[in-house]
Amino acid sequence: MSIQISKIPRKAYELPLLKSILELGGATPVGDELYRLVSDKMGFTGKEMDYDPVHARPTWIYELQWVRYLLVRRGEMDGSQKGVWKITEKGRERVRLEWSGFSPFSFIPEEIQSDESDVPPETELVEGTVTEDFVSTFRPVSLDAIKGQILIDDLPVNQIITIVNANRNLILTGPPGTGKTTIAVNTGEQALKTKFVSGYVVTTATSDWTTFDTIGGYMPESDSRLVFHAGIVLRTIAENKWLIIDEINRADVDKAFGQLLTILSGQGVDLPFLDKLGQPIRIRHAKGLTSFYDQQSATYFVGDNWRIIGTMNTFDKNSLFALSYAFMRRFGFVHINSPSTEQLHSIIYGRVKDGHLNTSLAERLKRLLAVTPRELGPAIIIDILNYFQERPDSDAFFESIVAYILPQFEGLPIEAITGFANQVASDLGSKQNEIRLQRYLGEMFDIKSADWQSV
Numbered sequence: 001m002s003i004q005i006s007k008i009p010r011k012a013y014e015l016p017l018l019k020s021i022l023e024l025g026g027a028t029p030v031g032d033e034l035y036r037l038v039s040d041k042m043g044f045t046g047k048e049m050d051y052d053p054v055h056a057r058p059t060w061i062y063e064l065q066w067v068r069y070l071l072v073r074r075g076e077m078d079g080s081q082k083g084v085w086k087i088t089e090k091g092r093e094r095v096r097l098e099w100s101g102f103s104p105f106s107f108i109p110e111e112i113q114s115d116e117s118d119v120p121p122e123t124e125l126v127e128g129t130v131t132e133d134f135v136s137t138f139r140p141v142s143l144d145a146i147k148g149q150i151l152i153d154d155l156p157v158n159q160i161i162t163i164v165n166a167n168r169n170l171i172l173t174g175p176p177g178t179g180k181t182t183i184a185v186n187t188g189e190q191a192l193k194t195k196f197v198s199g200y201v202v203t204t205a206t207s208d209w210t211t212f213d214t215i216g217g218y219m220p221e222s223d224s225r226l227v228f229h230a231g232i233v234l235r236t237i238a239e240n241k242w243l244i245i246d247e248i249n250r251a252d253v254d255k256a257f258g259q260l261l262t263i264l265s266g267q268g269v270d271l272p273f274l275d276k277l278g279q280p281i282r283i284r285h286a287k288g289l290t291s292f293y294d295q296q297s298a299t300y301f302v303g304d305n306w307r308i309i310g311t312m313n314t315f316d317k318n319s320l321f322a323l324s325y326a327f328m329r330r331f332g333f334v335h336i337n338s339p340s341t342e343q344l345h346s347i348i349y350g351r352v353k354d355g356h357l358n359t360s361l362a363e364r365l366k367r368l369l370a371v372t373p374r375e376l377g378p379a380i381i382i383d384i385l386n387y388f389q390e391r392p393d394s395d396a397f398f399e400s401i402v403a404y405i406l407p408q409f410e411g412l413p414i415e416a417i418t419g420f421a422n423q424v425a426s427d428l429g430s431k432q433n434e435i436r437l438q439r440y441l442g443e444m445f446d447i448k449s450a451d452w453q454s455v
Contacts, residue, residue, distance in 0.1 A: 008060070013067045015102045016041035018076060018091045022354055026389065027078075027086035034085065035061055043104025073141070075148035088149035089382065092350050133195060134289045134305060138164045140190035148186050150179035151339040151347070151378050160187055163332035164196075164307060169264060171248060171310040171328075174336035176408060177377025180311040183336060184244045187309060191242060197305045198240040198290075203232055205251035205310075211258040215271065228273045228281060230300075233260060233308075237283075237300045238293035248310030253327045259283070263302060264330040274298075338375045345369075347381055356389050364397055364427045371423040373416040374408050398433040402440055409444075414451050417441055 020037035021028055028034050035057075039045050042060075049058040072079035076091035087095075140146055143157045156172075160183070163170045172180040181202075188200030211217070216231035236243040245251075254261075259269045268284040275281055279298040286292070286301035293300050310331070312323075348365055351357035365384065369376065384400045391399070401424065409417050421441055425434045441447050 008063075010063055010067050010070065013038070013042065013060075013063055014071060014076075015095065015098055017064060017067055017085075018071070018087055018095050019099055019102075021077075021085055021087045022092065022095055026092075026354075026356060026386075027081075027084055029083055030064075030085050035064075038064065041102075041104070073145060075144055075150075078149070089151070089347050089350065089378075090144075090149045092354060093346075096350065096353055134197070135195050136289060136304070138191060138196045139194055140187075141193065145190050146183060146186045148179070148182055150182055150336075151343045152179070152183075152336060156334050156336055157183075159332075159334045163334065164191075166332070167304060168332045169308040169310075169330065170332045170334055171312055172334050172336055173312045173314050175338055175375050175377055176313050177379040177381075178336045178338055179377065179379060180313075180336050181244075181246050182379075184246075184309045184311055188242050188244055191305075191307075197242055197307075200242040200244055201232065201236050201239075202244045202246065204246045205248050205256070207250055207252065209251040209256035211256065211260075214256050214260060215258060216273070218273065228275055234283075234293075234300050237291045237302055237306060240291045240303065240306070242307045242309060245308060245310045247313070249312045249323055254324050257327065261326060261330065264308075339378050341369065344376075344378065344381055347378060348385065351385050351389075357385065361388055361397060367427060368401070368405070368424055371420060372405065372408075373412055373420050376405070376408065380404050380408070394429055395433065398428045398437065401428075401437070406440065406444060414445065414447055417445055418447060418451055 016038050019041055020034055023037060024034065036045075039058075044058070044060065049060060051058055068077060068079070068085060071077040071091065074090075076088055076094055078086040078088050138161060140161065143154055146157050146160065160170060160172075164187075172184055174180055185200070185202060188202075191197045192199050212231060214231045214233045216229050216234055218226040219229045221227050230238065233243060257264075259271060262269045263283050263285075266285065268282065271281045271283065273281045275295075275298040277298070282297070282299045284299055284301055286303045289303050289305045291301060291303035291306045308331075345366060348357070348362050352359055352362050365381075369381075383404050387400045387403065388396050393399075409420075418441070421434075421437055425437075428434050428437060438447075438452060442449075
């Protein structure tokens with residue numbers, strides 16, 4: 001008699017799937033090799049299973065798509081690359097903590113009941129359309145749903161939720177590599193999934209931005225008539241979506257936002273543009289949750305659920321445009337700290353426990369963290385670890401410094417950069433690599449030979 005898939009809760013597949021991906025190097029194309037490993041760990045191999053004769057495969061394989069969706073939602077898998085299933089640091093940690101307690105067929109004999117298992121992933125992963133059933137309070141599924149695989153405390157996530165519910169826009173600040181953009185996008189995903197808003201749009205600010213990019217302006221049509229075209233801010237209002245602006249201080253915000261400063265303060269404005277019918281285009285605050293465009297009155301209505309979320313690197317704040325006080329007082333600021341040294345070490349030695357990093361490289365990376373003149377976020381550490389895994393070569397440590405560490409030193413004093421180079425020299429593997437590092441630093445930061453001699 002075949003095993004009834006309906007009697008196996010989806011949660012039972014989670015650890016075997018994560019463990020299988022880990023054994024395949026941490027990331028793998030979805031396919032037969034992955035299915036075979038999961039089958040072994042679930043205890044299915046050699047047993048008669050429900051079978052789909054049309055697609056010539058066991059029906060339990062279809063459950064894995066659901067399981068992957070739930071793991072991505074909880075930050076234990078990375079869903080950014082189509083066709084590739086990848087475990088995150090959070091997923092790795094779960095395997096390390098829980099795998100020893102897993103045994104095949106230790107399943108609860110009834111379905112796990114949850115809202116998540118009742119909604120198809122293909123429906124949840126699509127941005128959605130405007131409906132009238134929106135909630136007035138932003139309540140994400142969990143704090144982890146916003147954190148994803150980013151190692152941060154609960155405090156900044158609670159601050160984000162509070163600011164959103166206080167009807168304020170917000171800016172996430174912090175060093176590079178701390179996951180600000182990921183957290184902003186995850187917040188937008190949760191706002192969509194919990195029906196607080198219809199979706200979100202992600203863009204990156206540039207120094208060329210003007211009100212034409214944000215609010216809009218006249219553009220010629222095929223018949224040579226000038227017609228108003230909405231900018232990205234008005235488009236998100238019309239679509240009832242949040243606007244996520246990465247690197248917001250790369251724009252001259254006073255020049256780029258113009259009349260929007262008045263809107264952000266809670267007032268309405270009349271724009272210096274006319275629609276196709278010659279009506280003045282206006283922006284007003286709606287008496288309700290949702291945002292929309294009313295064509296009859298040529299009015300963009302900003303609902304109570306509309307938000308701007310910006311991100312800003314604190315290292316860049318002196319080299320890029322400064323945010324004016326008039327702009328900043330219209331936002332709540334949340335600082336995303338770098339993880340503690342202990343948390344970064346746990347990421348590194350987690351790879352050692354998984355067998356994907358040798359102890360020697362782990363110790364060298366640990367020493368590098370101790371001497372770098374600028375804090376490194378977890379995203380940079382994970383990039384370096386992934387580089388080690390893809391290139392098991394004696395020069396991988398030196399190459400990863402050039403690829404990921406040196407670009408973080410922009411704006412530092414020459415003494416700090418040369419001091420770093422001298423401190424890591426003994427870990428570079430060869431005298432040749434020491435010379436190469438000095439040459440690269442000289443080219444990147446205009447360091448003269450006299451600067452090295454003075455250290």
